[in-house]
Structures are given as C-alpha cells and as structure tokens.
Amino acid sequence: MLDLKTVLVVDLATASLQAVVWIFVWLAWRHLYELKFLAAGFAAIAIGLLLMILRGEQPAAWSIVLHNTVIKLGLVLLAEGLARFLGQPRYTWIGVSLLIFQILAWSVVVAVDPSNLAVRIHTSTLFTVIMMSVMSVTLLRDRTQPRLLRWITIAVLGEYMAASIVHSAIEFWFPGAPQDIAILNNRNAWYLLQGILFLIALFACLLFMVSSRLSAALREKNEALSREVLERRRLENQLNASLEAERALREEQADFMRIVSHEFRTPLAVIRNAVDMISLVGDRSRDATKERLTGIGEALDRLFSLIERFMTNDRDNVFRPESMQIAPVIADVQLHFEITGRGERLHFRTEGEATSLFADPDMLATVVINLVDNALKYSPEDQPVHIDARSAGGFIVIQVRDRGIGIPKAELHKIGRRFFRASNTKAGSGTGLGLYSSRKLLAYHGGTLGLLSNEGGGTTAVARVPLLRPAPEHALLEETMT
Known part of the structure; x- marks a missing residue:
C-alpha cells in the first residue's frame, strides 16, 4: 500500500x-499583473506540502501550525488573485482574519491536546468553506467571463467545500486515532486524492478564464484597430478632398489670371492703334487726334477697371450684374472695333433693344469682343462678319457669324478648351484663351456658348444669356440707382 507521503508527493508535484x-x-502577459497572485497561491500550497513531507514523525508544534498556515495562505492568495483578475471587490480582510484565527486555534489545540485531530479538521473546514464561498461570490458577480465557465468553476469550488464538510462530519461522528492518518486506505485518503483533482480542475478553469480574457482583449484591440483604420481613412479622404480643393482653387486662380491677362490685350490694342494713328496724322487733323485720345482714355479706363475688379483679393467684387439692355453693349463693341480700325468689316443688327436683362456689362462686352476678334482673325480680309443680338425664349442670343476657315468637325467639341487651337489655324495667330475666357465669363451669368459650322464655310458662335430676375440685394441696388 501507498503511504501518506506518496499522496503528498503527488499533491506537491501538481501544485x-x-x-x-x-x-x-x-x-508572457505582464499587463495581467493579477496572475502573480495565482502563481504565488499555488507556490504557497506547494511549499506547505513540501514542508509537510520533510517534517519528521514527531514534528514540533510550531511546525504543524506553520505548514498548514502556509497552505491556507495559498488559498487566500488564490481568492485575492481571482478577485483582482475579475475586477471584483476584494475581501482581503476576511482572508487575513481567517489566517489569524487559524494560527491561534491550531496553536492552542496543538499545545493543549496534540492528539486531537477533530478540532484541527473542523477549523480547516471552516477556513476552506468561507474562503471558497468568497471566491464563489466573486464569480457570481462577474460578467466578463462566459456564464458556463463561471458556473463550472463554482461547481468545482462547491465540490471541494462539500468534500471538506463530509471530511469534518466523518471526523465528528467517527473520531479516529492519530495513527490512522499514516496509511493510504484509511478514511483520510479519499480527501487527499480528491484534493489533487480539485487543484487540476481549478487550474483548468483559471486557464480558460485567462484565455477568455486574452481573446476578449484581442477582439477589443481588433475593433479599436478597425475603428482607427476607418478614422484614418476618413481623415485621409478629408485631407485628399482638402488638397483637391486647394489644387482646384490654385488652378482656378491661375486660370483666372490667364484670362485677365488675355483681356488686357483688348484695351492695350486700342491704345496702340490710337498711338499709331496719332503718329501718322500728327497735327494735320485735330479732330482725328482728339478722337484717338478719347479712345486712349476709354481704353485706359477699361484697363483700370480690369485691374480694380480682377487684381484684388475680393472675388465677390468680380461679378457686378445690373439691369441693362443689350443695345448699349453692342454699341460699345462697335465703337471698340472702329477705334482699332477694324470696324469696316462688321455688320451689326440688334432686335428687342428695350428688353432688359440682369448682367455684367463689361463681362458681356468682353465676351462679344472676343467672339468678334476670333471671327476677324480667322476670316479673309474681304469677308464680312455679322453680329446679331436678339431676345428669344427667355434668353438674349448673340450670334457672331463669319466666312472664315471654319472648324474641323472632329475638333468642334474641343474648341473652347484652354490653350486648344484648331489644327487648321496658323502658328502664332492666337493663344487659345479667347473662347475659353468667353465661356468662363458667360458662366457667371448662367449662360452658354455654342459653335456651329456654317454651310459653305465659316463658323457661327452663339452666346446665350438668360433674362434672370435680380436677387433681392440686386433689386435694392437697382432701386437705389434709379
């Protein structure tokens, strides 16, 4: 038969x-600092069992108390570690009080009646039942672990409490002699063997709890990482949108400056033509000189207006619509080309002069000048250019018709893009910004520009400007002006 030390050695190896x-x-997981309490608890149980194995057949009273107290300390540490691990209230004071009670009770019993095993067994049972009840309450309060795992652990604790109570009851009803504990087949052997099973079962439950905690932490980290990835993507998209808006704004600004630079050429051409005429005429014609000087003044006024409107940071000041008729705009265009010496080829016709529209006169005049300038540039010098302005279907329609080189059909849809020039144009005859700037200026009015090929050659440019009603602030401005 196996003696008691063999069973204790198995207990020692297990713990x-x-x-x-x-x-x-x-x-491996230092952030789970509570695990060191579990390690310390099992280590204390192992140390207590080792001391029991090493003590002699007639141990001193203090050693009996010490060895059993170390084992009970291990149980207190397990309860402390479990409460900390589950984040539940700790009842450390209960464990400390029971340890003190254990030391005092066993010290008195061993000193007064060393052969009385019953009191020691009953005291140990009381200690075990209270501490494991505390551990069971901790598990009942927890909501972080799976319900089934918590109840299995409570059942393991309940089994050991029941075994302790049965062990104490057997000792109460059938007291034994001290020497009965020395062999395996006595009534204490079953209790020591089920203690081994209890340690194994509790160890497995605690391992599953740690695994569940780590899995939950991993899921939380994955979810946090997913949220961070989504947030980073959102910020990246927001940043890309901001960068795209910034690029678009810069491109618009650069585009705007190119258009303005192109439009400066019109008044400068007037000034240059007038200066050339003055140099030719000289003092021979005071009226001609006066007329050219007037043209220079008007061109300079236009330049100053362009600088004031387009070279400032106030973009809201660029578009200045007002209630107007189309006839004065066409008259200004006609005067412009007469001053520059190109008016003899132009034929103007205006219908519905009294029709009012809400538009920017300078912008609209610039559009027409660009269209007429293109028609003159790409037409033979002996061919006329017809400019018609009329009201139709809620729009002011301005047509500029020429008998020039026309536009290749395959390239018709590309005309009006920035810097694009038809393949049949001469090198150096233009920059490709005239029609582009006209479309941009018409866009302020909600208007459109279309290009049609004429039968027999040439092109017709059609500008449409809606007869918009003035906004409230514009209406107020109009009322003030009138």
Whole structure:
C-alpha cells in the first residue's frame, strides 16, 4: 500500500507544476499583473506540502501550525488573485482574519491536546468553506467571463467545500486515532486524492478564464484597430478632398489670371492703334487726334477697371450684374472695333433693344469682343462678319457669324478648351484663351456658348444669356440707382 507521503508527493508535484505554469503565463502577459497572485497561491500550497513531507514523525508544534498556515495562505492568495483578475471587490480582510484565527486555534489545540485531530479538521473546514464561498461570490458577480465557465468553476469550488464538510462530519461522528492518518486506505485518503483533482480542475478553469480574457482583449484591440483604420481613412479622404480643393482653387486662380491677362490685350490694342494713328496724322487733323485720345482714355479706363475688379483679393467684387439692355453693349463693341480700325468689316443688327436683362456689362462686352476678334482673325480680309443680338425664349442670343476657315468637325467639341487651337489655324495667330475666357465669363451669368459650322464655310458662335430676375440685394441696388 501507498503511504501518506506518496499522496503528498503527488499533491506537491501538481501544485508545483501549476505554480511554474502561472509564473510563465504572467511573464508572457505582464499587463495581467493579477496572475502573480495565482502563481504565488499555488507556490504557497506547494511549499506547505513540501514542508509537510520533510517534517519528521514527531514534528514540533510550531511546525504543524506553520505548514498548514502556509497552505491556507495559498488559498487566500488564490481568492485575492481571482478577485483582482475579475475586477471584483476584494475581501482581503476576511482572508487575513481567517489566517489569524487559524494560527491561534491550531496553536492552542496543538499545545493543549496534540492528539486531537477533530478540532484541527473542523477549523480547516471552516477556513476552506468561507474562503471558497468568497471566491464563489466573486464569480457570481462577474460578467466578463462566459456564464458556463463561471458556473463550472463554482461547481468545482462547491465540490471541494462539500468534500471538506463530509471530511469534518466523518471526523465528528467517527473520531479516529492519530495513527490512522499514516496509511493510504484509511478514511483520510479519499480527501487527499480528491484534493489533487480539485487543484487540476481549478487550474483548468483559471486557464480558460485567462484565455477568455486574452481573446476578449484581442477582439477589443481588433475593433479599436478597425475603428482607427476607418478614422484614418476618413481623415485621409478629408485631407485628399482638402488638397483637391486647394489644387482646384490654385488652378482656378491661375486660370483666372490667364484670362485677365488675355483681356488686357483688348484695351492695350486700342491704345496702340490710337498711338499709331496719332503718329501718322500728327497735327494735320485735330479732330482725328482728339478722337484717338478719347479712345486712349476709354481704353485706359477699361484697363483700370480690369485691374480694380480682377487684381484684388475680393472675388465677390468680380461679378457686378445690373439691369441693362443689350443695345448699349453692342454699341460699345462697335465703337471698340472702329477705334482699332477694324470696324469696316462688321455688320451689326440688334432686335428687342428695350428688353432688359440682369448682367455684367463689361463681362458681356468682353465676351462679344472676343467672339468678334476670333471671327476677324480667322476670316479673309474681304469677308464680312455679322453680329446679331436678339431676345428669344427667355434668353438674349448673340450670334457672331463669319466666312472664315471654319472648324474641323472632329475638333468642334474641343474648341473652347484652354490653350486648344484648331489644327487648321496658323502658328502664332492666337493663344487659345479667347473662347475659353468667353465661356468662363458667360458662366457667371448662367449662360452658354455654342459653335456651329456654317454651310459653305465659316463658323457661327452663339452666346446665350438668360433674362434672370435680380436677387433681392440686386433689386435694392437697382432701386437705389434709379
């Protein structure tokens, strides 16, 4: 038969291995600092069992108390570690009070009646039942672990409490002699063997709890990472949108400056033509000189207006619509080309002069000048250019018709893009910004520009400007002006 020391050695090996495992688990996951209490608890149980194995057949009273107290300390540490691990209230004071009670009770019993095993067994049972009840309450309050795992652990604790109570009841009803504990087949053997099973079962439950905690932490980290990835993507999209808006704004600004630079050429051409005429005429014709000087003044006024409107940072000041008729705009265009010496080829016709529209006169005049300038540029010098302005279908329609080189059909849809020039144009005859700027200026009015090929050659440019009603602030401005 196996003696008691053999059973204790198995208990010692079990508790020692479990202590080593918990030490390695704690070293692997240092953030779970509560695991060191579990490691310390199993280590204390192993140390207590080792001391019991090493003590002699007639141990001193203090050693009996010490060895059993160390084992009970291990149980207190397990309860403390479980409460900390589950984040539940700790009842450390209960464990400390029970340890003190254990030391005092066993010290008195061993000193007064060393052969009385019943009191020691009953005291140990009381200690075990209270501490494991505290652990069970901790598990009942927890909501972080799976319900089934918590109830299995409570059942394991309940089994050991029941075994302790049965062990105490047997000792109460059938008191034994001190020597009965020395062999395996006595009534204490079953209690020691089920203690081994209890340690194994509790160890497995605690491992599953740690695994569940780590899995939950991993899921939380994955979810947090997913949220961070989504947030980073949102910020990246927002940044890309901001960068795209910034690029678009810069491009618009650069585009705007190119258009303005192009439009400066019109008044400068007037000034240059007038200066050339003055140099030719000289003092021979005071009226001609006066007329050219007037043209220079008007061109300079236009330049100053362009600078004031387009070269400032106030973009809201660029578009200045007002209630107007189309006839004065066409008259200004006609005067412009007469001053520059190109008016003899132009034929103007205006219908519905009294029709009012809400538009920017300078912008609209610039549009017509660009269209007429293109028609003159790409037409033979002996061919006329017809300019018609009329009201139709809620629009002011301005047509500029020429008998020039026309536009290749395959390139018709490309005309009006920035810097694009038809393949049949001469090198150096233009920049490709005239029609583009006209479309941009018409866009302020909600208007459109279309290009049609004429039968027999040439092109007709059609500008449409809606007869918009003035906005409230514009209406107020109009009322003030009138």
